[in-house]
Amino acid sequence: MTSDREQPAPEHRRPQGVADATVEAVGKLSEALETVEQARGHLYAFHQLMGRADRQLGSASQMLAESGHPEPAELLETAMVGRNVLEGRWTFQIVEEFDDGYWAELREHEKVVREALLAGRRHVYEAEMKEARRTKGRAGHEARPAPGQ
Template structure:
């Protein structure tokens, strides 16, 4: 026997809106993963550049080593928001943290609120409905 998807209380518009919010949150989680990867890749690149500084100096290229030390290693990956080159830019960890602490957390919280208010806290109501329909169809065959 196929169990009910228990989503019949929602209007079609509520179900669609909830699904769009869930998809938005899921894509933000994917974006978060990309930012974590960006942060790790940037850190690894900076480790290689730091090693290159020492090797350049040992090879007698002090000017290049100094340029790397003074211009590239301390520099952030994104310029400061005010565009002032005199201040350090934003590092990858800062971008990741700000994304997590502000936008991601805010939107995830909003998604929780929508789910609580619209669907009594139930997740994936569209998928549950589809699952129930496919199971119902399979039993009719």
Template sequence: MSDHRGNPEEARQRPDRVPDATVEALGALSKALETTERARGRLYDFHQLTGGADFELDRAVRLLREAGHAASADRVEREILGRNVIPGHWTFQIVEAYNATYYEAFKRVEAEIREELADGADHLFEARLKEERRTHGHPDHRATPDEAPGT
């Protein structure tokens, strides 16, 4: 795989051999991966929110007992506290399965295709849009962070 870590802008240089159609296809693939990243974040939200709710049940059980509702406290402990969210799974297991089965494969395939078709260059579609949409010569529209203002 190409190594563009020394200059991030170099990573977005479109190889001469890469046609517009390929840039657009790679952009769609990248957008799909970015959407998957967002979905994965929601999965972590689900994991943490569910875990937080489970820990809050400790407080609910204690308060039910203090209020004289031992049977209700016992029921929450027995039926809900520590319960699987789907058969045989806590949320961390869902996150792990998603990562192993889908997310890691998606990341790998996207990176391999980008390497094969564009020498590993990332965000070519967005870089092309930036170049098309920026106002050349405007200090807040420079192509790169190190470009001199007004060029």
């Protein structure tokens, strides 16, 4: 008898009648979304790094003033501290615009396509790749976790 752990979970199985080309195409769409998710992470890293840099510029300006260099301190304070990184925008505004626009729309389109073509199932392409690559019956190669894991 085959244990449940030797079969992919139902939510990762290809719906009846779905062609290989469809699974591949939806897999490519999911891959594109994952790439955008990675880019979003870099955008958030940029946001945090620019915030840190702004605080460091403020500290540098203050240290210059305290060490007897008021002109360069004033220049940094007025020209760079608190400056927009893009026209009219700090990085939080860039992040919000990206999240509310491109990222949200792509996520919705990816979901609509999955709903229409794969009954909403996620990572069917990857689940099938796992099935093709794993050594069935070998510890550490189970199709899915034990119940309750």
